Amino acid sequence: MPDSPYPAGSVRALLLTDAVTPATRAALEARLSTPPYEPQFFDAETYALLRAVAARLFPQPDRPEPIELVPAVDQRLLAGGSDGWRYDALPPDREAFRLGLGGFRQSAQATFGQDFLTLTPAQQDAVLHAVQIGQAPGEAWTTVPAARFFEELLAELTETYYSHPLAQEEIGYAGMADAPGWTRIGLNQKEDREPGQLVNG
Amino acid sequence: MPDEEVLEEGVLSPVQPEIQDPLLKSILAENAAPEAPTELEKALEIPVPADEVDCVVIGTGAGGAPLLARLAMAGLKVVALEAGPWHDPKKDFATDEKAQEFLFWNDERLSAGQDPVAFGKNNSGTGVGGSTLHYTAYTPRPQPDDLHLRRDFGVGQDWPFGYEELEPYFEELEQFLGISGPTPYPWGPGRKKGYPLAPLPLNGAAQLMRRACEKLGIQTSPAANAALSARYYQEGVGWREACTNRGFCQAGCSTGAKASMDVTFLPLATAHGAEIRPGSYVTEIERDDTGRVTGVVYLQNGQEQRQRCRHLFLCAGAIETPRLLLLNELALSSGHVGRNFMAHPGVQVFGTFEEAVRPFKGIPGALISEDTHRPKDADFAGGYLLQSIGIMPVTFAGQVARGRGFWGPQLRDYMQQYNHVAGINILGDCLPHADNFLELAEEKDARGLPKPRIHFTNQENERRMSAHAEKLMRRIWEAAGATDIWSFPRNAHVIGTARMGLSGDDAVVDANGRAFDVPNLYICDNSVFPSALSVNPALTIMALSLRTADKFLAGLK
Numbered sequence: 001m002p003d004s005p006y007p008a009g010s011v012r013a014l015l016l017t018d019a020v021t022p023a024t025r026a027a028l029e030a031r032l033s034t035p036p037y038e039p040q041f042f043d044a045e046t047y048a049l050l051r052a053v054a055a056r057l058f059p060q061p062d063r064p065e066p067i068e069l070v071p072a073v074d075q076r077l078l079a080g081g082s083d084g085w086r087y088d089a090l091p092p093d094r095e096a097f098r099l100g101l102g103g104f105r106q107s108a109q110a111t112f113g114q115d116f117l118t119l120t121p122a123q124q125d126a127v128l129h130a131v132q133i134g135q136a137p138g139e140a141w142t143t144v145p146a147a148r149f150f151e152e153l154l155a156e157l158t159e160t161y162y163s164h165p166l167a168q169e170e171i172g173y174a175g176m177a178d179a180p181g182w183t184r185i186g187l188n189q190k191e192d193r194e195p196g197q198l199v200n201g
Numbered sequence: 202m203p204d205e206e207v208l209e210e211g212v213l214s215p216v217q218p219e220i221q222d223p224l225l226k227s228i229l230a231e232n233a234a235p236e237a238p239t240e241l242e243k244a245l246e247i248p249v250p251a252d253e254v255d256c257v258v259i260g261t262g263a264g265g266a267p268l269l270a271r272l273a274m275a276g277l278k279v280v281a282l283e284a285g286p287w288h289d290p291k292k293d294f295a296t297d298e299k300a301q302e303f304l305f306w307n308d309e310r311l312s313a314g315q316d317p318v319a320f321g322k323n324n325s326g327t328g329v330g331g332s333t334l335h336y337t338a339y340t341p342r343p344q345p346d347d348l349h350l351r352r353d354f355g356v357g358q359d360w361p362f363g364y365e366e367l368e369p370y371f372e373e374l375e376q377f378l379g380i381s382g383p384t385p386y387p388w389g390p391g392r393k394k395g396y397p398l399a400p401l402p403l404n405g406a407a408q409l410m411r412r413a414c415e416k417l418g419i420q421t422s423p424a425a426n427a428a429l430s431a432r433y434y435q436e437g438v439g440w441r442e443a444c445t446n447r448g449f450c451q452a453g454c455s456t457g458a459k460a461s462m463d464v465t466f467l468p469l470a471t472a473h474g475a476e477i478r479p480g481s482y483v484t485e486i487e488r489d490d491t492g493r494v495t496g497v498v499y500l501q502n503g504q505e506q507r508q509r510c511r512h513l514f515l516c517a518g519a520i521e522t523p524r525l526l527l528l529n530e531l532a533l534s535s536g537h538v539g540r541n542f543m544a545h546p547g548v549q550v551f552g553t554f555e556e557a558v559r560p561f562k563g564i565p566g567a568l569i570s571e572d573t574h575r576p577k578d579a580d581f582a583g584g585y586l587l588q589s590i591g592i593m594p595v596t597f598a599g600q601v602a603r604g605r606g607f608w609g610p611q612l613r614d615y616m617q618q619y620n621h622v623a624g625i626n627i628l629g630d631c632l633p634h635a636d637n638f639l640e641l642a643e644e645k646d647a648r649g650l651p652k653p654r655i656h657f658t659n660q661e662n663e664r665r666m667s668a669h670a671e672k673l674m675r676r677i678w679e680a681a682g683a684t685d686i687w688s689f690p691r692n693a694h695v696i697g698t699a700r701m702g703l704s705g706d707d708a709v710v711d712a713n714g715r716a717f718d719v720p721n722l723y724i725c726d727n728s729v730f731p732s733a734l735s736v737n738p739a740l741t742i743m744a745l746s747l748r749t750a751d752k753f754l755a756g757l758k
Binding site: 004005020021023024026027028056057058059080081082083084085086087088089092125128132151154155158159160161162163168170171172173175176178180181182183185186187188189190194197 | 305
């Protein structure tokens with residue numbers, strides 16, 4: 001993975017300016033300050049498994065402190081939150097997560113005879129891939145359609161990741177700094193406050 | 202380019218319809234009498250449950266808000282019940298997709314069938330203003346032949362009236378809302394009045410699509426959009442400021458430039474005495490032994506409240522409207538409540554460009570083409586329109602994850618090109634089919650009520666149309682110089698679950714929006730559409746809303 005083509009620190013700098021509205025700043029700053037999190041819905045072992053899965057779906061070797069994606073899942077399941085719909089083929093979210101994460105364990109055991117957490121990264125990826133294409137072994141997958149579960153999990157983690165100010169900085173998104181509005185909206189146009197791409201970045 | 206004079210001319214003047222009906226006159230006289238107590242006292246008063254009002258309107262979106270204003274302006278005592286809260290967009294709305302998730306109807310819906318439809322951010326809304334709080338404000342008019350697909354192709358269902366019935370309302374809405382768009386509009390019949398405001402500027406995605414379509418001989422035009430390209434005077438509200446190109450229409454407009462109902466029809470309605478009660482979730486519709494609706498029961502702050510009414514307008518959208526009817530076993534004799542569920546084919550095609558697009562700026566769909574309204578080489582009934590699309594990063598990333606299945610370094614690599622990505626999508630007609638319907642599931646929600654389950658599978662016609670469209674959009678993006686072109690299949694908008702028609706044998710409401718089974722129940726939202734139309738539905742929902750109010754008022758005479 002190449003380094004981000006955009007300069008580091010640009011979003012943090014924008015957050016200090018009047019180009020960001022108070023409501024927007026509040027939302028983004030809350031994500032920047034992340035105290036240590038203790039799982040409240042998952043037991044410690046399952047939480048560790050989900051973290052390991054998330055670490056393969058979003059490997060962040062470039063970050064001294066990776067963006068934590070799993071606390072949001074734990075909090076949502078604890079609160080019983082929903083994004084408004086669910087594949088009818090999947091059981092209710094809490095059950096789907098319990099069964100689906102059990103499925104990762106079973107697939108790891110069936111394929112490599114080991115716990116998912118002790119697999120090499122390449123082996124973990126192989127398990128994830130098999131789940132994604134619906135060909136992973138494990139009894140859990142007879143009640144939870146593997147590909148659908150994987151899609152839901154991946155989409156949730158992805159939306160959490162790209163909601164983070166530092167991930168938005170990574171892709172050169174400056175939309176949060178819209179209080180003055182945008183006038184340069186055409187091709188190859190940008191306002192001075194938008195970060196440009198680094199040369200040879 | 203409209204000058205000040207034209208702009209002022211475009212402002213709608215309220216006309217008090219002359220009341221001749223003795224019953225309505227007496228209702229009005231009754232209501233007029235206690236009108237004197239000051240506005241302030243009224244606002245603080247806790248509504249007495251035993252009070253009967255003329256009309257209760259359930260829902261404050263595109264279906265409920267325009268008729269609420271119309272009924273209030275006719276002098277009726279009207280109350281709107283809105284499940285969601287009343288926001289102050291200027292203060293409360295963040296430019297942040299996740300923070301704005303409160304705009305969506307997030308009670309879980311179960312999506313079944315071969316092409317399960319996404320809800321939440323895709324097809325729902327809550328709050329005073331309903332899903333217009335996060336609609337993209339695309340406001341193309343349907344074309345006349347959209348209303349008679351069966352006559353033309355022998356499939357689907359015709360509307361019980363023609364385009365000419367809706368045309369005056371389209372014109373009124375365009376002027377009232379301050380729609381920005383091209384004059385003359387290149388497709389469809391000629392119009393008496395042009396759009397009151399010039400089109401909004403083209404963003405990067407729109408420029409790319411225009412460039413490619415020029416090469417391919419496809420006509421394009423800046424789109425009609427209900428966001429203001431210039432300051433506009435809004436009756437009952439005052440001046441609304443021009444769009445600042447935040448590009449955030451789908452997650453809430455914080456400037457008031459977008460004509461959501463909370464900055465247009467709802468303030469107009471309250472200025473004429475309508476009462477809006479946020480946080481009011483209707484659970485029961487009560488009837489007397491003749492079958493007439495007598496009132497509704499709703500939950501507000503965890504308390505059950507009752508509001509009695511002479512007439513009920515159900516405007517809760519194509520999922521909650523049939524769900525309420527089914528829960529209350531109301532207006533079911535046709536057997537069509539929940540059936541005929543339609544969702545527009547809305548396949549999107551994305552590409553990566555050498556140019557910087559920065560797809561978060563400007564209205565997402567700035568460019569349109571209706572050249573594909575009835576394609577000559579079509580192997581399907583009906584047609585579709587093409588729209589350029591910009592897209593916000595979290596939505597886009599979620600689609601990349603679901604649609605391409607990318608994860609790990611591949612996903613992060615691809616997302617680093619976000620500022621160079623642009624899309625096109627279609628909005629195509631959809632036919633009703635026996636396999637596509639809504640039902641109540643056994644599974645219950647937090648309130649103990651059955652969740653809705655929606656079955657949807659694109660049928661032969663939708664599949665052929667989507668294939669035709671995807672091929673064309675790929676050609677367009679190739680001509681624009683895109684690399685790494687991919688498509689994201691999706692269906693947008695939910696339609697048809699309480700359809701209108703000429704007979705109670707195969708429709709739930711008559712051509713005026715009144716339930717065949719219940720004389721004082723009207724339904725007005727996307728659920729009454731007999732066919733899906735090949736345009737974004739909001740403008741037509743609003744037109745139906747005004748028409749429903751006018752038909753109702755005429756019926757009182």
